[in-house]
Amino acid sequence: MSVFEFFFKYKPIVYEKGRLAFQLIGSPGWFILFVLAAAAGAYYAYRNVARDKYSNGLLVLRAVTFSVLAFIFLRPVLNISTVLPQESYMAVVIDNSESMNIKDDGQVSRSEQLQKQLESTNFFKRLSDKFKVRIYRFDRDAERIEHMQRLTYTGKRTRLESATDLLYQELGSVPLSGVVLITDGKDNASKQWTESLSRLEARRIPFYTVGVGSESITRDAEIVKVAAPRETLKESTAVVDVSYRSYGFSGRKATMYVRENGVLLKSQEVVLPPDGEIAEKSIDLPVKNEGTRLFSFSLQAQDDRIPENNTLDALVEIKNDHPQILYIEGEPRWEFKFLRRAIQDDPNIRLVTLLRSSQNKFYRQGIDKEEMLAEGFPKKREELFQYKGLIFGSIESTFFTQDQLKMVVDFVSNRGGGFLMMGGRNSFAGGRYQNSPIADILPVQMSQEDRTPVIGKLKLAVTPYGQTHPLMKLSADANANIKQWSELPPLNDFNKTLDQKVGGIVLARGQTEQKGPTDPILLAYQRYGRGRTMAFASGSSWRWQMEMDHEDMTYELFWKQILRWLVNTSPDSVMISSDKDTYLPGETVRLDAEVSNKTFDRMNNAKVVVKVTNPDGVTESLPLDWNGSQEGVYQTELNASEPGIYQVEVNAAQGSENLGKNRTAFQVQDRPVEYYDALLDTRFLQSVASATGGRYYPLSKIGDVPEDAVYVTGETSFVEQKELWDVPFLFMLLCLTLAGEWFWRKKKGLA
Template identity: 25%
Template sequence: MTRMENVTQWNLIFTGLEGFGLRAMVFIIAIAILFFSWSSIKNIRPVSRRILLFSLRLAGTLLIVLLLFQPHLEQKEVLKLKNKVVCLLDASKSMSLKCGDIAVTRAQLLDNFFTENDAFFKELQSSFDVNFFTFSDIPTETSYKDIRTGITPDGEDTDFAQTLKYLQQRYKDDNVKAFFLFSDGKDTVERPANVNASEVIAGIAREFSSPFFTFAPAENMEARDVALSSISYNTFTFARNPWKVDATIKVMGYNNLKLPVTLKEGSDIISTKVITANEEGEYNVTLSFTPYKTGTFLYTVSIPVQPKEAITENNQVSFLVKIVRDKIRVMHVCGRPSWDERFLRQALKNDPNIDLVSFFILRTPNDISNASNDELSLIPFPVDELFTEVLNSFDLVIFQNFDYRPYDSPIYRFSYYLSNIETFVKDHGGGFLMMGGDLSFTQGGYDGTSIEEILPVYLTSGKDLTETAGLRAALTENGQRHPVTTLDINNDRNLSIWENLPELDGCNITTQPKADAVVLATYPSQGEPPLIAVRDVGEGRCMAITADSLWRWNFLSVGRGGSNRYYMKFWQNTIKWLIKDPLFNPIHITINKDTFLPQEEVQVNIKVLEKSYQPWEGVHLEIDVTNEFTGKSIFINKGITGRDGQYTFNFKYEEEGFYIIKTIAKNESGEIGQEHTVFNIMKADKEFKDTSIERELLMKLAEVSGGKYFNLPQKDIRGKISIENPPITKLVGKKQISLWDKGYVFVIIISIVSFDWWIRKRSGLS
């Protein structure tokens, strides 16, 4: 409260003989005493003496009555106070938007209002105690002088409910007679779809006893803007499955627009649609594509900036999506039934994480039939559909003892489909496995084809070379540590397992492994031909298993009283490696989370594994953190992996955006590999998602509180607002002065009694 003046008030109070009945009895007794006193002296002469005696007795009786009533004089110190008025000004970022085509922002519109109504506010401050606040989420007290110099709209969030609750608590014991609220009404609190912000805020406003006078820019002051007001998408999806993002575009201040809406992965455009916006309003669009890689990727939905747009920050939205595998889709093509085919297909079918599509080639286009296809139980191999239309929906393709040449006619052109498989591996990150047999490798005619281009081994030219001796597989030095051939985490036990696996029945002979291939096991015969070899090819991976009798690791192991777990473990490892399961990546970058606040610490760990997948000590790392869109480097670092193959570092950065951590691993022989990951630095800024003015909220607030809504600009507000201003006072101190227990009172009473006695004696009365 603010003081107006200090006033002293005096009051006479009685503290004795409490209760009306007792006081009435005293008055009756006093009257009776005076009556009998008058009766006893009514015959005294002269009359003047009689009147003097009665007057003395009347005075004495009154003094005694007053003495019984115990009179006090009460002094009060009272303050006369001013009623309060509260003014709130929206200082959120949305107030920085321009009003239509004019070069005036919403905040400047408020400045103009206070300039044009300065006299009104000076009068208001002379009659009321006026408090001024700026607010975004929580109000901050300011002064009229600061408001007149201009407010800075920089609030990150607008929360009307929180602001009103703050005012309730702040002024619960004060006489606030009016609230002035200046805003664009944009409340950025996220609420459930079935909850209306206006109703929530109106419910709080009903609890106030004072009216709200609300002010917002008029209809012709809407910002010109084309905004991605909302997007909806799954934060994770499955590789090789369609994924979509639904976007809502809000158009204000424009007509007859052709808006291309673009979806990008990083800087690559992956989907585009054009919408026609004939008038202001909201438009919905769905963009979709099919991802092939697993990991976390940055996607951006954007629309072009239009002439005279008030803000461009809401023309694009970026977000991270984690792509994982649902089920591993495997295409298994086999030339003829065999024990090896049977055991492999059973292993794949029994794995709940694998979706298997398997084909036996029991009928070729060259087979002569006198019946139609509809009457035959053996359907032709659907070559075109598999290797053109749906190939990229698979994670892994297995050719097991399959000869493609019967399909390489001028009609079927299977050699063309072999090039599709090469593209599937190199460009789409697919996996390819060729297994041995008399219809595989050179015997299947794959020498000189696109398949040989991706295989980890060179094929002989047209020669049917096989080894038929029964021998056990022999692990190479690389094979002793590679995840494909790791059947036990203990190296000694793993070697023992491989040494005790049943013998195989021979293998296909290839010439030699390619320079970038890794041989994991050989067939210990003359020349030690590769038995299991692997290779990274472009974005994908390939493997060659030159034997067709791995089934013996299952059947014979069980027959000896053992189990088939090593056979199953081998195939689990093989499939995970071929589809690039993240656990098998040789370079790992991990960060403590995906999204950070400005200046929050980003913790990065880089782990490097050898080809044998053991920790690689002493690897030199070149690390560069760059902005995804501008390419600007914000952090450069170098490090060396320790004994555990790991290097850890931390850093902070202020600017918002999406950033890529890239690392290049090198040793004395050259580059080992590269890896990257994406993270985001951002504030929870919702002010520019929707630039419209929410007058409905401000109108509702004024209505339920008994106030009034006004459009800005308003040049003369004086006669349009009436505020009650009843007088109020506050007691700041009081004291009582006793009038009955003073000595002079008793002296007066004794003096009256003595004078009465003296007169009666002089008159000869008893």
């Protein structure tokens, strides 16, 4: 017997679900009249007491005494609906997933704790005395079982809707008094859980949820998420953000390991955050091998009790497709010469340059066709859009037509290209770009005045944010990186700009000999539409090459990183992707293709076919259909059951015109998803119980369910009266008020 039952005779659920009534007066509303009469009687009893001996406390105590006596005299009862024994069904639904094998305390698994509680409370025997019991197990799928021995706790995923769907199918037409849901509350596979539950909720079927597990695991370090680019250029640096958390390891050190196709690349020491908090580590990965590469990230902490959740993978497609960048320069200068030389030996980037040597005469380099750029800067979209990056050097805005400038904006926003403006006497405001369409896409604002570039020495100073950005990393070591930047020769000029725009990110500023109110912006970028833009407000970075040791590669490294960043996310006319890079065996894979023509207009009437090659080398061709809601987006789905990496190639055509092809990959891996985010989700189970009119129980209170579950309204229930006149608390209250009044009267000299 609990303390509550000792004082109030019945369990809390009886008071929660029961309705108060009185056998002598019916409606409990009439009892208010008796309370008023008790107050009047108390006042009448003390009406003639002298003022110095009168107290409102005496009046209240007498009124309470009269009210309690009236309450007992009127024979109060609780009317509560109670099911008839063996006239209705009770479903017991038990989680059969792998998470039930977790040992929260490091000693006893969740399934073992459940079994002990069921046996010690004689749960099923007591429940069977009142209901026709049906037992179900669920993980990704659900099924009815005859006894507990059928529970294996080997399910790879938890899909609660599979259980509710099965209950609706099998017990939808029989009197179902309730559902006992025993789980840790984690659902990682349901897609329409709310809709599935609502069908049972409409029948007013209560869920008695039982939470198995703990809300705090004593020792666990877990990798929560790996955010990596799905594709990148060969010889680039992929930035991967690894999120992790821990319990019981706050402030302790752990080691993060990175492997490529099983080969260890690097390891780094990390400090584990406070319990439950998520920390993030950015890792720079030089990618040198072309093709589909599998990177694994694992976190190892000593005495970790759930090692199954220490590793996550990222599948990255390393491409070697030689993206083209068009660089137009208005005059011969050192920056042009040294930049071409820095990129000359790069096997992955094709730099096509257009140098104005005199009026209406251009010097073309890097072209592969004689007619390429023969008439100067492109005048047609299909000609410009074949490039993935575009660089404006020192060339005035009036060189271009308004249509060409608008086409450049479209090149960034719709085509998704990268745009860079470099400093020079005819760049930024010096080239009168502040009133042109180009002003909209730059990450910095330009002044209407001070158009002439400033000539004078200034040091490039990396901003705090820039120190963490891969573009500004000359060395893997943070301190060495700062030192290397500080030792570079000063620049010789810069273009004045105003502040960065709302979405602009400043990576570097200039420090001049004469300090101004703010250091000028030297390097900034922003996203614009589908593309990205950058401003480098100096034309003298070539000095880093001229004035440093001939073996120093800082200048080359800086510009190679800039140009790769410029085109790394620029899409092709035909793109293919999966909704994620890793699936469980049998899980549905969704493929999305984006199809455009050469001018990057989205095409809804193309013929799109994808070829999927499984790990055994067997290829299957699947048609993709336009999804009907997004321009140029085609979709298909497939089931992949065999573990390994699947190669995907898409081809698109419109009539006889080939629009293009592309490739991606995904992997199928039987990974232990049930061990991730493994804490007991009490809040979710409480919300299910509350929404359905049931109750939530910790596992230690599962023995209360058989007694509580009988109080439910249904076609097989009757109204039972629970008498309240003999509740111990009423007599204790009566004794307290009488004793309290007597002592108070004695103190006042009235007794």
